[in-house]
Amino acid sequence: MKERPLIFEMSKPGRKAYSLPDCDVPHLALEDMVPRECLRDDDARLPEVSEVDVVRHFTRLSQLNYGVDSGFYPLGSCTMKYNPKVNEDVAALSGFTQVHPLQPAETVQGCLEILYRMDRLLSEITGMDSFSLQPAAGAHGEMTGLMIIKAYHQHCGDVKRNKIVVPDSAHGTNPASAAMVGFDVVEVKSNDRGEVDLEALKAVVDDTTAGLMLTNPNTLGLFEGNILEIADIVHKAGGLLYYDGANMNAILGIARPGDMGFDVVHLNLHKTFSTPHGGGGPGSGPIGVKKELEPFLPVPMVGFKDGRYYLDYDRPLSIGRVKSFYGNFGVVVKAYAYIMSMGAEGLKKVSESAVLNANYLMELLKGYYLVPYNRRCMHEFVISAQRQKEKGVSALDIAKRLMDFGFHPPTMYFPLIVKEALMIEPTETESKETLDAFADALIEIAREVEEQPEKVKGAPHTTPVRRLDEVRAARNPVLRWKP
Amino acid sequence: MKVINGLKYSKDHEWVKVEGNRAIIGITDYAQDSLGDIVFIDLPEVGRTVRAGDAVAVVESVKAASDVYSPVSGTVIEVNTSLEASPELINQDPYENWILVLEMSDPGELGSLMDAEGYERFCEEEA
Numbered sequence: 001m002k003e004r005p006l007i008f009e010m011s012k013p014g015r016k017a018y019s020l021p022d023c024d025v026p027h028l029a030l031e032d033m034v035p036r037e038c039l040r041d042d043d044a045r046l047p048e049v050s051e052v053d054v055v056r057h058f059t060r061l062s063q064l065n066y067g068v069d070s071g072f073y074p075l076g077s078c079t080m081k082y083n084p085k086v087n088e089d090v091a092a093l094s095g096f097t098q099v100h101p102l103q104p105a106e107t108v109q110g111c112l113e114i115l116y117r118m119d120r121l122l123s124e125i126t127g128m129d130s131f132s133l134q135p136a137a138g139a140h141g142e143m144t145g146l147m148i149i150k151a152y153h154q155h156c157g158d159v160k161r162n163k164i165v166v167p168d169s170a171h172g173t174n175p176a177s178a179a180m181v182g183f184d185v186v187e188v189k190s191n192d193r194g195e196v197d198l199e200a201l202k203a204v205v206d207d208t209t210a211g212l213m214l215t216n217p218n219t220l221g222l223f224e225g226n227i228l229e230i231a232d233i234v235h236k237a238g239g240l241l242y243y244d245g246a247n248m249n250a251i252l253g254i255a256r257p258g259d260m261g262f263d264v265v266h267l268n269l270h271k272t273f274s275t276p277h278g279g280g281g282p283g284s285g286p287i288g289v290k291k292e293l294e295p296f297l298p299v300p301m302v303g304f305k306d307g308r309y310y311l312d313y314d315r316p317l318s319i320g321r322v323k324s325f326y327g328n329f330g331v332v333v334k335a336y337a338y339i340m341s342m343g344a345e346g347l348k349k350v351s352e353s354a355v356l357n358a359n360y361l362m363e364l365l366k367g368y369y370l371v372p373y374n375r376r377c378m379h380e381f382v383i384s385a386q387r388q389k390e391k392g393v394s395a396l397d398i399a400k401r402l403m404d405f406g407f408h409p410p411t412m413y414f415p416l417i418v419k420e421a422l423m424i425e426p427t428e429t430e431s432k433e434t435l436d437a438f439a440d441a442l443i444e445i446a447r448e449v450e451e452q453p454e455k456v457k458g459a460p461h462t463t464p465v466r467r468l469d470e471v472r473a474a475r476n477p478v479l480r481w482k483p
Numbered sequence: 484m485k486v487i488n489g490l491k492y493s494k495d496h497e498w499v500k501v502e503g504n505r506a507i508i509g510i511t512d513y514a515q516d517s518l519g520d521i522v523f524i525d526l527p528e529v530g531r532t533v534r535a536g537d538a539v540a541v542v543e544s545v546k547a548a549s550d551v552y553s554p555v556s557g558t559v560i561e562v563n564t565s566l567e568a569s570p571e572l573i574n575q576d577p578y579e580n581w582i583l584v585l586e587m588s589d590p591g592e593l594g595s596l597m598d599a600e601g602y603e604r605f606c607e608e609e610a
Contacts, residue, residue: 474522
């Protein structure tokens with residue numbers, strides 16, 4: 001691709017994209033209206049470009065973008081499902097957009113009602129007792145949940161509980177969030193079925209265990225069949241169970257974390273509940289708890305008394321605020337619209353189709369790629385490019401080659417316990433035709449690895465840019481334009 | 484995959500070169516190959532005491548960030564600061580470019596590590 005200039009580099013002095021009428025009020029110098037110390041010394045360095053320059057520049061950029069609206073996006077553990085446009089219509093209603101978060105509660109009863117009802121809906125879906133909608137995304141939800149666990153143990157005078165146990169297949173955010181909240185992280189091994197090893201778990205939990213963080217189904221796309229025993233082991237040691245909701249798309253309407261013994265849950269509305277995801281979202285990571293942890297939830301909660309909704313700040317044991325105002329409200333509205341339009345039966349079908357699609361795709365690929373945990377998967381599965389690696393072709397090369405076939409690559413090199421991992425999550429929104437086309441592409445690439453490996457190693461060939469220098473990008477990132 | 488005779492090896496893919504009471508520690512060729520291009524390394528402070536199995540450094544590649552575990556107990560007496568500016572040296576020669584040196588507090592721990600032959604077998608089983 002020909003290098004296109006940045007919009008700053010297109011700037012020509014005096015060129016502009018607007019023409020304003022003559023000013024019909026007396027001109028006042030800026031210095032006379034704004035205190036000197038509030039004025040900038042230099043002019044803002046904004047590009048001087050024409051309207052058509054701006055339109056072409058950003059149209060071109062938008063065409064380079066690859067999103068779920070342009071194609072299949074099987075990014076494992078991310079649930080890149082299609083987001084129905086009706087969600088956007090609902091969130092754009094003026095009753096939601098033309099309000100201010102500091103308005104008196106009496107004037108925004110509708111907005112508060114949405115928050116209140118969403119708490120009830122998410123509680124029903126997960127089997128928890130109460131939700132805070134404040135956390136801005138999944139990792140923020142994890143941090144909030146762990147702060148609640150910490151506050152709970154401290155409130156009980158159980159101050160020596162400073163360890164959080166995570167499986168070796170965990171999302172990287174789990175140990176990172178635990179460390180952020182000041183816990184020590186203890187890793188527990190998976191067994192040869194890809195599940196938490198019960199004996200290894202028993203060996204690491206004791207009276208210093210604050211809790212266990214678990215994703216179920218886990219990051220291998222496998223359901224932890226021993227979950228009740230796992231919960232029992234952790235609870236008997238006095239610890240709490242934290243559910244990472246990243247993989248909730250597999251069990252909607254079928255199984256509930258609350259019934260499995262989890263005490264704290266976070267959900268990713270931008271995964272499971274079909275709100276935009278990636279490119280900054282914004283996301284939303286509501287946190288749900290069981291009754292005994294309710295007092296520790298962030299303030300404010302939305303209450304309902306005498307027919308009115310109100311913001312409840314009178315919660316003395318609360319960990320406090322974790323986000324300005326009430327979370328990413330617009331995202332909550334979109335997810336609410338999704339849940340209401342799907343209904344209980346619809347949500348159950350979501351998970352059934354997500355699991356069916358993943359198993360179908362796994363069966364198609366089995367003959368061509370190593371499947372390290374060869375059993376029924378849930379909503380996603382992991383294959384390994386170890387066979388291809390023997391020919392000198394890595395998971396990274398295969399991922400890059402997929403782009404030539406017009407697909408977004410799957411998650412690579414995760415979970416860490418599988419070598420040359422490719423983690424594929426088709427989601428429920430894809431048709432059989434799309435799944436077949438994706439499988440055909442991967443099968444074709446497996447053939448290329450045998451016959452012309454250099455073609456795969458040199459991929460991508462058809463994208464606007466070829467292989468990027470990831471080392472340089474990581475070590476010397478250029479984050480802003482400088483003249 | 485390159486393995487060097489005379490070094491001791493851990494199951495977490497670190498190597499140890501013993502010089503008297505000093506343990507020179509790095510990561511193996513297998514480790515650097517699995518990690519891919521290394522972009523950052525986080526070195527420990529000199530003077531820190533570590534137990535065998537403690538995370539003592541962090542190696543970050545384009546794929547993942549991984550802990551380096553100390554194969555033996557002791558006190559950090561030297562770190563290879565040239566890796567801070569050029570972490571890719573580990574990819575180029577993982578045995579020449581050591582990460583840290585420990586003054587061992589219990590040289591007996593070396594007995595639980597593998598020799599070159601044992602480590603080679605271990606890697607084959609892993610693959």
